[in-house]
Amino acid sequence: MQKKDFLSGLNSEQLKAVTHIDGSLLVLAGAGSGKTKVLTTRMAWLIQNYQLGIGEILAVTFTNKAANEMLYRVSSMLNADSRMMWVGTFHSIALRMLRAHYEEAGLIKNFQIIDSNEQQSLIKRLIKQRNLDEDKYPPRELQNFINYQKEHALRANQLSPDNLRTKYWVELYAIYEEVCNRDGLVDFTELLLRCYELLSFHDGILNRYRHQFKHILVDEFQDTNQLQYKWLQLLSGIKSTVFAVGDDDQSIYSFRGAKVGNMRAFMQDFTAPEPLLLEQNYRSTQTILAAANAIIDNNGDRIGKNLWTSQKSNDKIRLYEGYTEEDEAYFVVDEIKSLHNNDGVELSDIAILYRSNAQSRVFEQHLYNRGIAYKVYGGLRFFDRMEIKRVLAYLRLILNPNDNEAYLRVVNFPARGIGAKSIENLLLVADENSVSFVEAVNFLPEKSKKNILKFNNLIKTMQEDIKVLNLPETISYVIETSGLREFFENEKDGEDRIENLNELVTAVTGFLPENPSDVLAEFLAHSVLESLDHQAAKNEQSIQLMTVHAAKGLEFKVVFVVGLEDGLFPHDNSLNSQNNLEEERRLMYVAITRAKEKLYLLRACSRLLWGKRLSAPLSRFVNEIPAELILNISGMSQIGYSQLDGHSYKDEQYDDTGWVENKTSRVELKNSDVTLKIGDMVSHAKFGRGKILKLFAEGKKMTAEIFFIGIGKKVLDLNIAQLEKAY
């Protein structure tokens, strides 16, 4: 077969990375530096050049999206069957190994994965059962405790508590382990730990994989936690050919256990040479990169790199300082309209990024009011929807009737006359006799058995019936037989739910299991580990709204970073420690490096928070950007300047009026039948279009300070002036 040339089109650093062969290597890949290209080209190149089987390379990522992207690119480069490849998230790879060796791992064949919500509800139940006060011993804390211990490869019996509190936690951790084992449940962290233990305790299995994987590639290495790091160490062995790609400047998940320190440790533990730097950026303009570099430069603990680009651009970063969050949103929507209508920018090329989910609401409102299509990411995942979870719970019970979590979720849904009391009794006898809930029915007094037995028999019938059905048929069957369809059909707002149920059946039509005899188990695992949502909206023409966290790895022509206020971004809770502040700064770095061409930074001078209107100082991160990179356009609609070029935005703050403190000032006024808000556009018969800057009320007298385009500021008496709302 003719060899393909994968290497042309790589820059010299990328080439070095792709063709590195002796031992392990850490690649520091800056934002937009062609990280995925390097990873995928390397895989294709290794396979072709060293005649490796496609199963002899292991590539691990953090998201399914990244894994799918890699699979797609590599398989099209090599014309190979992607199912033979070991490319996946840490969790899915661990799952694959556990399925293959479930007995050695001490699991039942049909073990099920539970997500963090289910983990929490299980933990809650255990705390209740031990009669501990939930306020004093919050389930959340125990959940964190358990996950933390697991991330450090510590089982309950390896812990020695030093106070009463940890004594309870350790005790409950042990019970939690016991319950999960009994019911065949595996939480997210358990997947990794179980797999780690499987490899640690079984030399044969470990050696098999060590031998199989000639090369291991890791994406987003800065996000690995302790356990993932140890797992990699174990799996790679002494020969250690781990190719780790990461960017310490984009480490934004330390709050859930990611250790940036793993990057530094890597060089020593994996005897890797100095890291290779990919600093040429192919995404953003010079201006955007200069700002990003200037910001991240304020962080102390960096491995250190500087992004550069051969692109030039005179387009400055635009800063808009709105009066309120309404004003902020109004401006963004205005600007989007103009970008779309006048400059022909596609809506899907525009993103609004914010620090916290709650900020999306105002933008949604404004976008909706003005008829612009938008999509908010990070809402409820498809598989997290209540109706879908119920269907999945039935499926889980079919596979494993001892799955108590699933049992509780549907035993009385739709209602079958099994009330809280009956369930409580069931839990009690199950606990007393150390059996699962299905089995517990035998220990109940004869007269309270009836309905529960009926339910158990329903599951039994289902188990029999689905034997001859394929996956879509099975799901369809379960939706009908369980009574779920009927229930939602009779519910007054059930249409959406019915639609989702139908979609579930459609969605599974294309599901391809690795091993056809395990379709159901594989599908259930897939439903926990993967969300459907992301792929769905690829071609939709709509503005993209998401948190900065969710935006990592993505890029857009135009990016609006909103809510740039100290206290919001950086967030209040992060201002107390240097480490947290530096993580916020990396988050800011991630935010602005998403932009390819145009970057807008926004803030509101005052914001409704905690039920109060608070004045909000400009984010310190904006102050870290050299003034000459920024064009402050806050004044443009208000003061009428067409050019503020060269002005430092620092001179443009609106603290002179003190209007936030002014007792008579208002954010909103009702004038006859219209409600006027600061930031609203109005039109006046004589002065034309204008924007409301301030609103005052003194007794019955109401006045508004309005900036009229081409005229300037006017203070008008609202009882006299004829104002109409305008857009």
Place this chain on the structure above:
DNA sequence: GGCAAGTCTATTTTT
């Protein structure tokens, strides 16, 4: 099971 009243909580959350 459904509704009303009460309580809690406002940071991010790849799996």
Place this chain on the structure above:
DNA sequence: TAGACTTGCC
């Protein structure tokens, strides 16, 4: 303050 979520009651 608002909303999501829980609890309590019929």
